[in-house]
Structures are given as structure tokens and as C-alpha cells.
Amino acid sequence: MATVINDQLHADLPTVQFQHIVSHVEGSKFEKLLFVVRALWAFFTTSQVDAVHIHVASAASFYRKSLFVWAARLRGKPAFLHVHGSNFNSFYTGSAAPLRAYIRWVFAQCARTLVLSETWRQFFTQHIVQNRVEVLHNGVHVDRFEECRTPMVDTSHFLFLGRLGVRKGVYDLLEAIDQLVNQHQQRHLRFLLAGDGELAEVQALIDAKQLQEQVQVLGWIDSQGKMELLKQVSTMVLPSHNENLPMAILEAMAAGKVIISTTVGGIPDLVKSGTNGFLITPGDVPALSSSILQVSSNPTLAARIGACNIACVSNSFNLRTINEQLAQLYQAAIAEAAGTVR
Incomplete structure (x- = not known):
């Protein structure tokens, strides 16, 4: 707000x-x-x-x-x-x-x-x-995110941007990462978690699942820090259980990122699954894992979706x-x- x-x-x-x-x-x-x-x-x-x-x-x-x-x-x-x-x-x-x-x-x-x-x-x-x-x-001010549109970003890098807790789905994300890394051996994946909230609880779970190499908890970041993070990733992951119309998703779209999120609140107004991102049912960890894997293994798809998101925000959310x-x-x-x- x-x-x-x-x-x-x-x-x-x-x-x-x-x-x-x-x-x-x-x-x-x-x-x-x-x-x-x-x-x-x-x-x-x-x-x-x-x-x-x-x-x-x-x-x-x-x-x-x-x-x-x-x-x-x-x-x-x-x-x-x-x-x-x-x-x-x-x-x-x-x-x-x-x-x-x-x-x-x-x-x-x-x-x-x-x-x-x-x-x-x-x-x-x-x-x-x-x-x-x-x-x-x-x-969003679409032009402000032009500096974040780096076409050669590694598709194995993902960003969670929001309050760390149940409502934003961060624990679902950690379960999905656990499946991908420890069951499917996708150890090259990297996740940045930025936001305030349950930092100690999230870090404790990362340690318990031995995901320290794949997941980094950054805590709260300012606007410039957000811009720097968007330059480093191909995808925004926000598997929320409850939302209205998240600014984080709009900003990531303006930066040309893939969106992986859920079918809650106004998110379906922003993201059409398969066209400019992936939408899952809240709490569906296997679907979340599958979406992450699909993006990480398909740079061509990620580039196409990123370009689609820039056009979408420019036309409808300027x-x-x-x-x-x-x-x-x-x-x-x-x-x-x-x-x-x-």
C-alpha cells in the first residue's frame, strides 16, 4: 500500500x-x-x-x-x-x-x-x-526497470521477494527446493530470498534441509537492492496463499522476468499460465517444483516469456x-x- x-x-x-x-x-x-x-x-x-x-x-x-x-x-x-x-x-x-x-x-x-x-x-x-x-x-514506471532486463541471465537463478512467512508461500518454496536438490539432484539451482518476516525460522529450515549452498536469506532490501537482485535472476517465484495485486510481480514483469506464482487474488489478471509465466494452486509443491525445473531447463522459453511480460506491463499496467x-x-x-x- x-x-x-x-x-x-x-x-x-x-x-x-x-x-x-x-x-x-x-x-x-x-x-x-x-x-x-x-x-x-x-x-x-x-x-x-x-x-x-x-x-x-x-x-x-x-x-x-x-x-x-x-x-x-x-x-x-x-x-x-x-x-x-x-x-x-x-x-x-x-x-x-x-x-x-x-x-x-x-x-x-x-x-x-x-x-x-x-x-x-x-x-x-x-x-x-x-x-x-x-x-x-x-x-509501475516501466522505464525504470530497463536496466534490469539482462538477456543473458542464468535461468537457474530465482528470486523470492516478499515477507517471509506462510502467507507468501516461502515454506512451500523451501519444500520444492528440497525436492529439486535432494531428490532430483538439481544442485545447480540458486534462490535468493529477500524480505523481512520469519528470517530465523526460514534459515533454520534451510540448515535442517542442508540447502545452504542453494538458498540465501537476504532479509529486507531497499529499492536499489531490489534492482540489483532483479539483474541477477531470470525468474520471480511468489507462491502466495493470499494476495491482492502484488507490486513485486508487476516490477519483475517490467524487468522482463518469468513469473511463477499462484491462482489467488489479482494474480491471474497479471499472469496467464504458459504465456507469461506459470500459475499453480497454492500449496501444490510438486507443481511448484515442476515449474521451477521447466524454467531452469529452457532458456529460450524464459527469454520469450520475459519479452511478453515487458509488453504486457507496458500496455496494461503503465x-x-x-x-x-x-x-x-x-x-x-x-x-x-x-x-x-x-
Whole structure:
């Protein structure tokens, strides 16, 4: 979510001027509550507001951000709820009936609900709000990843980029690597695991399976470190159990990498299995192993898929185009609120 917000704030949109109000801070419950109150005060004391764009996840994030939907309603301004949470479906279905009713009411007050994929649009229109649900994909600055498009990268090198834990499927990946290395003797394979999370647990499992030569845990990396890693690999592996529309996959596609991932969230909007990557069912370790082996043994296929991914992102997920779509949505909602559009 932070990447999307930052890109939005720095968008080159002559007709739009953003004022960013942060509503969350780490700390005690009292500190968090005080911060929300201050954010609401900042909103009500901001003189010129035409529309309110609210980025939201699930659980506590939703309830906190719903206060700003109320605030926008009180000021008579159109609100956009932009949903990023990868588990919003389970959050909604797992809530008690009164809370589900409140969730539906909040979204019904919004001028637009923005979701990241067609899969999520279908969920929201079926369960939460029938109208004014728009797909606004995450996007990337495609040209920034040109330096990562190294055509001669060894197809035996793979990158996992995300929080190390169950949700992102890192333990499934380690099981697949174990099969490939210790059962099928694919000892030439190399995997870089970049991200925060359960670093000690992951390293302990690597040691137990004697995969130290094949797998390196790098921990959290910054933007420049990410670019350097993308230069070294042919493939991004993200076998997630739960996702929305991962920026890591979009960025790897812009860098011309093969994608191995799963059929969850908005990922099928990005990756068509066999065309620009490989999609498996979450938790299907044999299929994950097979996909890794297929890429590592077929440099021609990897090169073709990489070129396809660059074209796909350039055509459909270019951030400039997506920002223009967002500006048009703002204009339409503002016009509707002013009663100039029927």
C-alpha cells in the first residue's frame, strides 16, 4: 500500500493536487487513537477538498478508515475507498452479521470503490456493494526497470521477494527446493530470498534441509537492492496463499522476468499460465517444483516469456495510464456530487 500511495502522491497530473493525511502510527492504543483524532482534525480544517481518496486494508485498518468515510459524508465530499487488503474477503465473511452490515453501509456511502483486479470486483459486487466498483490496477514506471532486463541471465537463478512467512508461500518454496536438490539432484539451482518476516525460522529450515549452498536469506532490501537482485535472476517465484495485486510481480514483469506464482487474488489478471509465466494452486509443491525445473531447463522459453511480460506491463499496467484513469474517476465523481451529471 505504501508504494501505491507514494506513486499516487508523485503522479504527474496537472488537474489534481493531493494533500496527504496519515492516520496510523505505531505505538500504544492511546497513541494510535490520538493520532487518528489529529488526522480527523487535519481533514476537517483543510479548506479546499473536492474528493477524498482513502486507502484501506482490512480489520483495524478498515474500521479506522471508515471514520474518514463518515467525515467525507459530513463535509459533503465524494469518497473513494481503495481496497488493498489481500484477505478482505475472509475479513468480511468472518465478521459477525452486524459488522458485515456496517461494512456494506460504509462502502455504500462511497462515490467509488476501487479494487485491484477483476476477481476482487466480482467479490465486492456480489457481497458488499453492487454499484460503482471500479478496477484500478497497481502500476509501475516501466522505464525504470530497463536496466534490469539482462538477456543473458542464468535461468537457474530465482528470486523470492516478499515477507517471509506462510502467507507468501516461502515454506512451500523451501519444500520444492528440497525436492529439486535432494531428490532430483538439481544442485545447480540458486534462490535468493529477500524480505523481512520469519528470517530465523526460514534459515533454520534451510540448515535442517542442508540447502545452504542453494538458498540465501537476504532479509529486507531497499529499492536499489531490489534492482540489483532483479539483474541477477531470470525468474520471480511468489507462491502466495493470499494476495491482492502484488507490486513485486508487476516490477519483475517490467524487468522482463518469468513469473511463477499462484491462482489467488489479482494474480491471474497479471499472469496467464504458459504465456507469461506459470500459475499453480497454492500449496501444490510438486507443481511448484515442476515449474521451477521447466524454467531452469529452457532458456529460450524464459527469454520469450520475459519479452511478453515487458509488453504486457507496458500496455496494461503503465503507471502513467493508470494515473490518468484515476484522474478521470475523480472528475466524474466530483461532477456527480455537484449535480452536473445525471
